[in-house]
Amino acid sequence: MKGFSALVSREVRTAWNGGGLWLPIVFYLAVAALFPFVTGPDKILLGKTGGGILWIAALLASLLPIERLILPDREGGMLDQLAVRGWSDEMIACVKIVGQVIAFGLPLLLASVIASALIGLPEGQLFTLLIGLALALPALSGLGVTIAALTAGLRGASALGGLLLVPMAVPLLIFGAGTFGRTPGNAMQLLAATSLAMLAVAPFAAGAALRALRD
Amino acid sequence: MRTTQTITASISINNVAVMRGNRIILQELSMTAHPGDIIWICGANGAGKSTLLRMIAGLLPIAAGQRRVEGGVALSDENLALDGNLPLEKALTFWTGLDGRPPGALDHALEVMQLSPLTDVPVRYLSSGQRRRANLARVIASGARHWLLDEPYNGLDNASSARLDDALLRHTAAGGTALVAAHQAPRVPVTATVTLSSGGPAEIQAAAR
Numbered sequence: 001m002k003g004f005s006a007l008v009s010r011e012v013r014t015a016w017n018g019g020g021l022w023l024p025i026v027f028y029l030a031v032a033a034l035f036p037f038v039t040g041p042d043k044i045l046l047g048k049t050g051g052g053i054l055w056i057a058a059l060l061a062s063l064l065p066i067e068r069l070i071l072p073d074r075e076g077g078m079l080d081q082l083a084v085r086g087w088s089d090e091m092i093a094c095v096k097i098v099g100q101v102i103a104f105g106l107p108l109l110l111a112s113v114i115a116s117a118l119i120g121l122p123e124g125q126l127f128t129l130l131i132g133l134a135l136a137l138p139a140l141s142g143l144g145v146t147i148a149a150l151t152a153g154l155r156g157a158s159a160l161g162g163l164l165l166v167p168m169a170v171p172l173l174i175f176g177a178g179t180f181g182r183t184p185g186n187a188m189q190l191l192a193a194t195s196l197a198m199l200a201v202a203p204f205a206a207g208a209a210l211r212a213l214r215d
Numbered sequence: 216m217r218t219t220q221t222i223t224a225s226i227s228i229n230n231v232a233v234m235r236g237n238r239i240i241l242q243e244l245s246m247t248a249h250p251g252d253i254i255w256i257c258g259a260n261g262a263g264k265s266t267l268l269r270m271i272a273g274l275l276p277i278a279a280g281q282r283r284v285e286g287g288v289a290l291s292d293e294n295l296a297l298d299g300n301l302p303l304e305k306a307l308t309f310w311t312g313l314d315g316r317p318p319g320a321l322d323h324a325l326e327v328m329q330l331s332p333l334t335d336v337p338v339r340y341l342s343s344g345q346r347r348r349a350n351l352a353r354v355i356a357s358g359a360r361h362w363l364l365d366e367p368y369n370g371l372d373n374a375s376s377a378r379l380d381d382a383l384l385r386h387t388a389a390g391g392t393a394l395v396a397a398h399q400a401p402r403v404p405v406t407a408t409v410t411l412s413s414g415g416p417a418e419i420q421a422a423a424r
Binding site: 002003006007010014017075076077078080081083084085214215 | 269296
């Protein structure tokens with residue numbers, strides 16, 4: 001659709017201008033750097049738990065951009081102007097989700113390469129982590145955009161966002177951490193299925209929330 | 216003018232009611248706009264001027280009645296809808312690009328609103344009057360047939376107001392329509408006045424042509 005790419009690149013630009021590029025990365029790396037201080041330099045323990053910890057860190061990092069995903073555009077009148085031009089709320093939600101996958105997902109994947117070295121993931125697990133995160137990113141983005149639309153304008157939106165996102169993201173976390181278990185293939189398939197299902201629902205849920213915002 | 220509808224009407228609102236929350240903001244509102252019309256929408260604070268414009272723009276659902284708008288709509292309200300970090304011209308180009316407008320359209324609009332010297336200034340540094348002019352420049356550059364202007368004169372100096380008046384006249388002379396919500400009557404001749412009063416039906420007067 002005409003203009004879709006222009007809108008997505010605006011999403012990425014505003015995200016990265018607003019510190020969105022570094023904040024999740026720094027957060028993610030901080031967790032990876034701090035975790036060995038707590039457990040001690042136990043290589044076996046780190047190798048066993050490191051993957052799961054990085055998954056938790058990724059999930060929590062995805063909370064960081066929520067506040068600036070919808071609210072500034074709503075208050076600035078951006079969403080109104082797009083609606084006047086005939087953009088449906090579902091389409092706007094799609095733009096936001098795709099933008100979030102790029103603006104948040106790419107730096108996160110990059111950071112996980114460094115983080116896995118910091119935490120000392122065993123050989124081969126970095127690849128599993130990257131594939132798993134890449135599979136989960138569409139769902140994380142969809143959840144983030146939906147929750148951002150639901151909580152835009154509410155007081156304490158970020159706290160509420162965390163409260164809403166964490167339970168919704170539990171299936172992703174279970175299957176994501178499962179990719180380091182005994183049946184990584186099965187976990188990967190379930191992760192992909194969960195991610196797809198969430199991605200399919202997200203534009204409609206977020207679109208409905210955006211519509212409600214306008215009233 | 217009430218309930219009269221002709222084939223040529225490009226905006227026709229028939230017996231429309233708009234609710235926000237549980238409150239009725241507009242009811243039994245009927246009006247039409249034809250090509251070349253400048254319609255002044257007046258009324259006290261909270262009478263529903265902005266609601267009327269947002270309803271015509273399709274931003275608010277109607278609870279009853281019919282709304283028909285033929286052709287594109289450009290809305291100028293209190294929100295600037297420009298990225299604060301971008302230079303003015305780039306920020307406006309985002310919208311003209313989305314509207315599929317040629318580059319000349321924006322240059323013309325910048326010229327009309329006397330923003331040409333400010334094209335490199337980031338939007339967040341603009342004064343409120345300059346923001347208003349940028350907002351109007353977006354409407355002018357949009358090429359939309361219907362202009363919905365909410366308090367367009369707010370913050371404008373005399374010279375800019377006169378330039379807006381000229382732009383309004385050129386737009387309507389070219390077959391466009393303009394709905395202007397304002398407390399004070401525009402200095403350009405209006406073809407009809409819609410007076411809104413909160414809760415009650417609107418009163419519509421056609422000016423002698």
